[in-house]
Amino acid sequence: MSEKHHHHDHDHGDVFHSHAPAGKMKLAFFLTLIILIVEVAGGFFSHSLALLSDAGHVLTDIASIGLSWFALHQSQKPASEEFTYGYHRSGILAAFINSMALIIIAVIILIEAIARFQHPQPVESTWMFISASVGLALNLYLGLGLSKEDNINVKSAVLHMIGDAIASAGVILGGVIILFTGWYMLDPILSVLISFLISFGAWRIVKQTVCILMEGKPKGIRIDEVIRNICSVKGVLTVHDLHIWSITSDKNALSCHVVVNDQVNFQESQIILREIEHCLQHQGIGHVTIQMENEDHPHDETEICSTTTHEHHHH
Numbered sequence: 120m121s122e123k124h125h126h127h128d129h130d131h132g133d134v135f136h137s138h139a140p141a142g143k144m145k146l147a148f149f150l151t152l153i154i155l156i157v158e159v160a161g162g163f164f165s166h167s168l169a170l171l172s173d174a175g176h177v178l179t180d181i182a183s184i185g186l187s188w189f190a191l192h193q194s195q196k197p198a199s200e201e202f203t204y205g206y207h208r209s210g211i212l213a214a215f216i217n218s219m220a221l222i223i224i225a226v227i228i229l230i231e232a233i234a235r236f237q238h239p240q241p242v243e244s245t246w247m248f249i250s251a252s253v254g255l256a257l258n259l260y261l262g263l264g265l266s267k268e269d270n271i272n273v274k275s276a277v278l279h280m281i282g283d284a285i286a287s288a289g290v291i292l293g294g295v296i297i298l299f300t301g302w303y304m305l306d307p308i309l310s311v312l313i314s315f316l317i318s319f320g321a322w323r324i325v326k327q328t329v330c331i332l333m334e335g336k337p338k339g340i341r342i343d344e345v346i347r348n349i350c351s352v353k354g355v356l357t358v359h360d361l362h363i364w365s366i367t368s369d370k371n372a373l374s375c376h377v378v379v380n381d382q383v384n385f386q387e388s389q390i391i392l393r394e395i396e397h398c399l400q401h402q403g404i405g406h407v408t409i410q411m412e413n414e415d416h417p418h419d420e421t422e423i424c425s426t427t428t429h430e431h432h433h434h
Contacts, residue, residue, distance in 0.1 A: 143264065143265055144184055144187050144188040144273070146261075147261045147265065147276065148181065148184045148185055148188055150257050151177060151180050151181050152181060153253075153257065154180075154254045154258065154283070155180075155181060158170055158171075158174035158177055158251070158254055159174045160250065161246045161250025161251070162174050162250070164246045165243040165244070165245075165246035165247040165250070166240055166241065166243060167242045167246075167290070167294075167306055168228075168231055168240075168306050168310045169247070169289070169290045169306045169307075169310045170246075170250055172231070172314065173254060175224050176221070176224060176279070176282065176286060177254065178224075179224050180276070180279040180283060182220060183217035183275065184276050184279075187213055187214075187275070187276045189209075189213065190210035190212070191210065191273075193206040193209040193210070207366055207367035207370060208331070208332070208366070210368075211328050211367055212328075212332075213275075214274075214275040214324055214327075214328050215324075215325065215328040215332065217275055217276070217279070217324070218322070218325045218328065219321070219325065221320070221321035222321050224314075224317060225314040225318040225321070226314070228311075228313065228317075229310075229311060229314045231310070232307040232308075232310040232314070235306065235307035236304070239303045239304055239306075239307075241303055244295070244297040245294075245298070247291075247294035247297070248291055248294035248295065251287045251290035251291045251294065252287070252291060254284075254286075254287035254290075255284055255287035255288055255291060258280045258281070258284035259284045261280045262280035262281040262284055266281075274368075275324045278321075279320075282316055282320050285316060286313045286316060286317075289312060289313065290309060293305050293309045327368075330365075331364075331365045331367065331368065334362075334364035335364070336364070337364070337365045337371045337403070339403065340363060340371065340403060342361070342363065345361075345363065345373070345399070345402060345404070346358055346361065348395075348402065349375070349377065349399075352391055352394045352395055352398065353391075353394075354380065354383050354387060354388075355377055355379060356379060356380055356414065357378040358376070358377055359375070359378070360374070360375055360376045360410075361375035361376075362374050366406065371404045371405065371406070372404065372405075372406035372407070372408075373399060373404045373407050373408070374407075374409070374410075375408075375410070376409075376411075376412055377395070377411050378411075378414060379412070379413060380413070380414065381413050381414060392409060395407070
């Protein structure tokens, strides 16, 4: 008996089926453009590297949000003959590109800061303070407004915004200290801290996106638990050729071969499939493909169910 079964999870609450994030990203794009203009002007007039480095961060935010906005539109496209899973991974690619761009920007800021340590430059703290205050206010508004979204692509953009807000707060504090002390060396020190802040956040997103693109095991899913749940279903003898991956963030898929005993008929096999699907949905796996086989069907000897699992069946 060989049977394949496909199950698709139609969760209409999924951010990839919602137009709300796309609308929010559009607003975020234009508000972030205002932040960029203000900070570039402020950095130019104040001669502040910290403010210009923050503006560099904001520039990558604009690219990030623009790509995210585009990716959210792409992910709403239906599946096609060429892209049978749809366009969900366009968002993952956007998040990867954004994060790599951020790391490059962080390195550029670091190099410029080292040059400033060797040749300190006077900074006009008033412009620094005003420009950074605009950045702080708008980034907090955007970051907090989008923070509840589960989409990894939106999360990467939110990370940029919150990072910018922290950087802007640092620049404001630096502006106040420079105003009262005249300690211009604080400007490149702040720039170094901003570059590390950028790099840390970006690297986390890079790791997540690479895991999805390489079809690694989704975060939070334990393979041994998945196997145990499948093997606990009455009639299942063994499991082999098991694969778990993410189509995109929070959209997990699984395929496997399930061996059942010879006495299982077609109707009983359908009951087994429904039970397995039900178990897997509780573990956050909504897209399931299962091939059912009897014991005589030729298959890989490296079966997954352990002897303890078999003992469980004989209770």
